[in-house]
Amino acid sequence: xxxxxxxxxxxPLLMMGMGLTLExxxxxxxxxxxxxxxxxxxxxxxxxxxHAVSQGYINIIRGTPLxxxxxxxxxxxxxxxxxxxxxxxxxVIALSLNAGAYLSEVFRGGIQxxxxxxxxxxRSLGMPYRTAMLRIILPQALRVxxxxxxxxxxxxxxxxxxxxxxxxxxxxxxxxQIIARTYRSFEVWILVGVLYFIIIYAVTKLxxxxxxxxxxxxxxxxxxxx
Amino acid sequence: MPIKVEIRNLHKHFGKNEVLRGMSLDVSEGEVIxxxxxxxxxxxxxxxxxxxLEQPTQGTVTVDGHLITDKHANLDKIRESIGMVFQxxxxxxxxxxxxxxxxxxxxxxxxxxxxxxxxxxxxxxxVGLLEKKDAYPANLSGGQQQRVAIARALAMGPALMLFxxxxxxxxxxxxxxxxxxMRELANDGMTMIIVTHEMxxxxxxxxxxxxxxxxxxxxxxxxxxxxxxxxxPRTISFLNKVL
Numbered sequence: 001x002x003x004x005x006x007x008x009x010x011x012p013l014l015m016m017g018m019g020l021t022l023e024x025x026x027x028x029x030x031x032x033x034x035x036x037x038x039x040x041x042x043x044x045x046x047x048x049x050x051h052a053v054s055q056g057y058i059n060i061i062r063g064t065p066l067x068x069x070x071x072x073x074x075x076x077x078x079x080x081x082x083x084x085x086x087x088x089x090x091x092v093i094a095l096s097l098n099a100g101a102y103l104s105e106v107f108r109g110g111i112q113x114x115x116x117x118x119x120x121x122x123r124s125l126g127m128p129y130r131t132a133m134l135r136i137i138l139p140q141a142l143r144v145x146x147x148x149x150x151x152x153x154x155x156x157x158x159x160x161x162x163x164x165x166x167x168x169x170x171x172x173x174x175x176x177q178i179i180a181r182t183y184r185s186f187e188v189w190i191l192v193g194v195l196y197f198i199i200i201y202a203v204t205k206l207x208x209x210x211x212x213x214x215x216x217x218x219x220x221x222x223x224x225x226x
Numbered sequence: 227m228p229i230k231v232e233i234r235n236l237h238k239h240f241g242k243n244e245v246l247r248g249m250s251l252d253v254s255e256g257e258v259i260x261x262x263x264x265x266x267x268x269x270x271x272x273x274x275x276x277x278x279l280e281q282p283t284q285g286t287v288t289v290d291g292h293l294i295t296d297k298h299a300n301l302d303k304i305r306e307s308i309g310m311v312f313q314x315x316x317x318x319x320x321x322x323x324x325x326x327x328x329x330x331x332x333x334x335x336x337x338x339x340x341x342x343x344x345x346x347x348x349x350x351x352x353v354g355l356l357e358k359k360d361a362y363p364a365n366l367s368g369g370q371q372q373r374v375a376i377a378r379a380l381a382m383g384p385a386l387m388l389f390x391x392x393x394x395x396x397x398x399x400x401x402x403x404x405x406x407x408m409r410e411l412a413n414d415g416m417t418m419i420i421v422t423h424e425m426x427x428x429x430x431x432x433x434x435x436x437x438x439x440x441x442x443x444x445x446x447x448x449x450x451x452x453x454x455x456x457x458x459p460r461t462i463s464f465l466n467k468v469l
Contacts, residue, residue: 008464023419053232102390115314115316117312117314117316118316118318120279120310120312121310121312121316121317121318121375122318122330123279123302123305124277124279124305124309124310124379125305125306125309125310125330125378125379125381126302126303126305126306126330126334126336127302127329127333127334128334129331130294131333131334135329135333136318136329138311139320140318143320189397214251216319216320216364225274
């Protein structure tokens with residue numbers, strides 16, 4: 001079988017795998033954003049209990065491998081509660097909890113990069129904390145954090161490959177299946193790698209456009225004051 | 227004139243550092259007060275206690291009859307009637323000049339969008355920056371930013387304005403425009419408390435000048451007295467250095 005024939009034959013399976021990888025990434029990342037933002041707001045709260053909950057969560061996730069987290073959720077938790085869980089659900093939970101912890105810190109960094117004077121100005125105008133956070137601080141913080149958010153997105157998209165261990169037929173698992181049939185390790189892993197690369201490259205390009213559009217530089221930040 | 231601000235025995239510690247050591251002050255409606263004193267004397271901390279940006283360690287602040295140092299005070303509501311202008315302007319960089327001014331009235335439901343915008347345009351005209359309404363803060367000079375910041379503070383219809391060294395971060399040629407806006411505000415009868423190093427401005431505009439050192443009111447009176455005939459040796463030594 002020539003390389004071209006190999007591509008032709010494995011294409012449908014690889015595309016199915018890539019589809020699942022994308023689906024897993026998108027759902028997990030959307031949830032991770034919400035979890036991360038929530039955790040970050042708890043973390044910077046003056047309430048010690050809130051802070052401790054968030055910090056504990058971050059410490060646990062950062063301190064353990066994603067592989068262990070995925071096993072724990074898919075096998076451990078399901079055994080403890082005596083209920084089966086679809087692999088996709090377990091995968092989304094593991095990935096979103098994992099990325100959420102890192103994003104929490106990314107958001108916190110963004111918020112702390114916004115000068116304290118911004119919150120003071122907003123509060124001194126009578127805006128409640130929530131309004132000030134939502135309308136004044138977060139829009140600036142997210143702009144600062146875009147490069148790190150994109151970074152985490154790339155990492156999480158690639159981490160979906162780890163989720164293959166709980167039996168999800170995503171891109172990496174499809175690669176293994178094809179190799180099991182064809183014994184063409186060298187070519188198939190290149191193909192799988194190229195597909196991951198294409199996804200990440202697209203995300204990077206997309207984020208560059210987004211960053212440019214949201215940049216404060218378009219709002220005069222790069223011009224000399226008149 | 228009725229009392230607008232009543233401050234009693236204000237103490238503020240940052241750790242072991244005692245910044246305010248029992249300051250009291252009454253401000254009447256329409257009065258313009260300038261706080262002067264060496265850096266580190268507690269002027270800014272004192273000002274920031276008035277709208278509760280700093281929580282005093284001890285003492286009370288009453289603004290318009292509302293006890294702002296009360297634990298259960300509705301700070302957001304009270305702050306709506308206290309405008310504040312900062313040394314570093316603190317304009318919102320992601321919002322246009324117009325939106326900088328309208329966001330607080332709209333978000334706090336003080337005004338609807340239409341009224342807030344009408345009012346903002348009026349205020350921008352008042353500070354002489356109507357043509358900059360669609361610009362972003364980064365496109366403005368420091369002096370222009372500070373005038374927008376004053377308009378933003380006025381948008382909530384405050385009964386009291388606090389100024390924390392409003393001209394200290396400005397290039398010298400920008401200072402005049404900002405002081406001019408403040409002078410007009412004072413002439414319109416606004417109650418103002420101003421921390422400043424502009425002694426000429428204090429002498430001209432203030433009804434009362436208060437000299438603060440080491441967290442205490444050392445000397446106060448009409449500018450003619452404090453500047454013309456200071457009594458306390460610390461006031462004399464400070465004025466000798468800055469005048």
